[in-house]
Amino acid sequence: MRYDLTSLEIFVAVAETANLTRAAEQQHLAVSAISKRITELEGLAGAPLLQRHARGVSLTPAGQSMLHYARQVFQLMHRMRGELSEYAGGLKGVVRLHASTSALVEFLPPELQGFLERYPMIRLQIEERTGAAIVRAVADGSADIGILGDHTPLRGLASLPYHSDRLALGVPRTHALARRKSMHFADALGCDFVAPHAESSLWALMTQAAQAAGKTIEPRIQVSSFECMGMLVQAGLGIALLPEPVLEAHQTLGRLQVVKLKDAWAERQIVMAVRDLDSMPFTTRALIDHLRAPATPG
Structure with missing residues (x-):
């Protein structure tokens, strides 16, 4: 029996x-x-x-x-x-996604386009947030998926690999560092910085790197938008630490110079954070599987 x-x-x-x-x-x-x-x-x-x-x-x-x-x-x-x-008449539902500026600028737009073409009846609610705010939103249930740098403490959330990117310095064309092809981040700490929002994962990474070098960063300006940071650098108001693809877009306009970083931490891992991998709705898992596909070897 x-x-x-x-x-x-x-x-x-x-x-x-x-x-x-x-x-x-x-x-x-x-x-x-x-x-x-x-x-x-x-x-x-x-x-x-x-x-x-x-x-x-x-x-x-x-x-x-x-x-x-x-x-x-x-x-x-x-x-x-x-x-x-859910298969009766097509997969339906809403997925709430909170992501860092880096993920939204560098990776998500074409991948989300492909997902919505495959699942046209799923709606996405997307918010751009700083790293700490993303963790809080996923933890309290106001977001289903968070995408952020893995150096932000996840406080018990589960995570999956997503993408990696590399950080570099953007400097005005007339700046003394514009003649450099590459350098260590610590050597730039005496310069005026155009820095990201104080709660962003990028700012956390900058302050950690400065502390490791026994120094501090006193930003001249802090803004929350990568686009604004690039424009302020172009205006000669300071240098900025940003993802290389973001800086390269500004460099093509001829208004700033990209200086590569020699530091190992400049290679960032970006992850997807969720509360529970085993109990998430199928719509959420479908989006995660779609987003992981480009990052999965083979």
Whole structure:
């Protein structure tokens, strides 16, 4: 004899009500039928599942173990029904995505275009946030997926690899550093900086690098937009640490110079952060799988 879903459902009802009579009422069965099902399960388990008392029942250690796995079975069944129902008429739903400026500028637009072409009935709610704010949003459930640099503490969130990029210095054409092809970040710390927002992962990385060199950064200007940072550098108001692709776009206009960094930390890993990899909705998993595809070797 094999375990069947009806018997497991009855067992869960008994475990949750701690009473055979109440479970029988809940399941619209006679108490004798409930008792027979429990006896059959105990025979399959080879151990008692319940302890009978004058006012009800309680679980034995074997019963606690069976309850744990029975609940997992029903959770999986619920997910299976939900996911299969999504295929009727096309996958639908809303995915809330919070991402760093780097991810939004460098990677996401063409990848999201491909995703929406594949799943036209899924809606995306996208917000540009700093690293710490992304972690908070995913942790409190206001975002389904967060995309940010892996040097931002994830505070217990699960993460998956996404992309990598490289940071460089953008300097005005007339700046003394414009003659340099490459350098260490510490050698630029005496310069005026156009810096990102104080809560951004990029600013956290800059301050960590400065502390490692025994120095501090006193930004001349702090703004939250990469585009604004580039324009302020072009205006000669300071130098900026930004992803190379962002700086190269400004360099093609002939208004700033890109200076590569020799530091190993300038190679950044960007990750996708979620609360729980095992219990996310199918729509969220579909987006994650789509976004991971370009970064998956082979």
